Amino acid sequence: MAFISTRNVSFYYDKEDSVSLKPVLDGIDLDISSGEFVALLGHNGSGKSTLAKHLNAMLLPTGGCVLVDGRNTAEEDEKYEIRRMVGMVLQNPDNQLVSTIVEEDVAFGPENLGVEPSEIRRRVDEALDTVNMLDYREHAPHKLSGGQKQRVAIAGILAMQPDCLVMDEPTAMLDPQGRGEVLETISRLNSERGMTVVLITHYMEEAVAADRVVVMDDGRIIMQGTPREIFSRVDELRAVGLSVPQPTQLCYLLRKQGIALPDGILDSEECVQALSMLLEETNVGN
Ligand SMILES: Nc1ncnc2c1ncn2[C@@H]1O[C@H](COP(=O)(O)OP(=O)(O)O)[C@@H](O)[C@H]1O
Ligand SMILES: [Mg+2]
Numbered sequence: 381m382a383f384i385s386t387r388n389v390s391f392y393y394d395k396e397d398s399v400s401l402k403p404v405l406d407g408i409d410l411d412i413s414s415g416e417f418v419a420l421l422g423h424n425g426s427g428k429s430t431l432a433k434h435l436n437a438m439l440l441p442t443g444g445c446v447l448v449d450g451r452n453t454a455e456e457d458e459k460y461e462i463r464r465m466v467g468m469v470l471q472n473p474d475n476q477l478v479s480t481i482v483e484e485d486v487a488f489g490p491e492n493l494g495v496e497p498s499e500i501r502r503r504v505d506e507a508l509d510t511v512n513m514l515d516y517r518e519h520a521p522h523k524l525s526g527g528q529k530q531r532v533a534i535a536g537i538l539a540m541q542p543d544c545l546v547m548d549e550p551t552a553m554l555d556p557q558g559r560g561e562v563l564e565t566i567s568r569l570n571s572e573r574g575m576t577v578v579l580i581t582h583y584m585e586e587a588v589a590a591d592r593v594v595v596m597d598d599g600r601i602i603m604q605g606t607p608r609e610i611f612s613r614v615d616e617l618r619a620v621g622l623s624v625p626q627p628t629q630l631c632y633l634l635r636k637q638g639i640a641l642p643d644g645i646l647d648s649e650e651c652v653q654a655l656s657m658l659l660e661e662t663n664v665g666n
Contacts, residue, residue: 527558
């Protein structure tokens with residue numbers, strides 16, 4: 381059984397809109413397995429954030445249902461446990477940090493859950509260690525870099541021991557270094573801890589790290605598959621306002637010029653390999 385299932389989910393922000401307008405989410409069927417890393421792509425307004433909020437009962441479907449570990453998000457009694465199981469990391473770390481000291485910030489979540497003080501201490505240290513911020517435990521969050529702040533925000537969620545992290549453009553406000561730090565943290569949580577991850581991003585290179593890429597347009601899921609499958613479909617992605625990773629784009633353009641490169645190249649390493657093989661073959665021919 382999938383860890384999270386959405387079944388024919390439709391959603392209107394205002395129910396009265398359902399008479400005249402298109403739904404913001406329209407028949408979303410999505411299964412997310414335990415331990416899976418899913419990247420969710422789509423241009424602005426396609427419904428990604430709205431869908432993300434359905435995964436931890438922040439929003440409830442107008443039609444259809446969302447099950448988390450078999451619990452229906454529409455059941456009031458399940459809401460608390462669902463929100464603990466599915467932690468949400470948002471775009472702006474400043475909106476997620478509440479305290480003036482890093483470790484107090486990370487303790488905030490488990491304190492609210494009524495966790496024992498000694499256990500809180502253990503969880504805070506473990507969570508900060510996991511995001512490589514233990515040395516900063518007594519620092520002031522507002523003095524940290526964007527990437528460091530976002531990692532502290534992730535630690536705050538981890539301290540509640542969730543099964544799944546849903547991240548809504550967590551790197552959008554960060555510089556390249558901060559983005560790298562946060563993506564590395566996310567990948568490691570997934571591969572080493574088996575954390576289920578749903579990552580919304582508009583950086584195509586970040587989606588390459590996922591097991592599965594899900595593409596939304598106009599409130600619907602229009603494609604899903606491995607990063608290689610999805611990023612081979614350059615023209616379809618472009619049609620819905622999305623790009624592909626730069627090395628993929630480069631090989632795509634070269635192929636269009638008649639250069640025999642494989643499609644679905646995902647990163648610069650693969651690009652270099654394919655190009656050098658091609659050049660070697662050409663040299664042999666000469
Ligand atoms: N709180 C809201 N009230 C009314 N409409 C909203 C609200 N939030 C988003 N929308 C609308 O829902 C659609 C999907 O938005 P959103 O889920 O934020 O998309 P994305 O995250 O993919 O950019 C957009 O048309 C947006 O204007
Ligand atoms: Mg959004």
